[in-house]
Amino acid sequence: MNWDDPAARAALIESVGVTEYNRLHAKHRDDSIVETVCGHAIRPVGSRFGRLFMVGDTGTAYQTIEQARDHARANPLIKASISNPPNPPGSKASISNPPNGD
DSSP states (O other): OOTTOHHHHHHHHHHHOHHHHHHHHHHHHHHTOOEEETTEEEEEEEETTEEEEEETTSSOEESSHHHHHHHHHHSOSOOOOOOOOOOOTTSGGGOSSOGGGO
């Protein structure tokens, strides 16, 4: 299957139906990932400009994989998150009715 050929994609959807086409296309996208950088899956794609490297779902593609990596690093999806963990038992914040009115 040539996923870069619109006529081939149209013929496939006609022969297998929308649900199967979507499954096959998702499998192709997953199988074509060459690496993941900062949460972005980088994969080669065909375009009117030739073969480019797509950076995740950003809609951005580059001529070289190094440019794609740089873009992914500059726009990470994976960020450190700070959460408020629950207060451990016995901490002042966890005592709702302190003894002796304290």
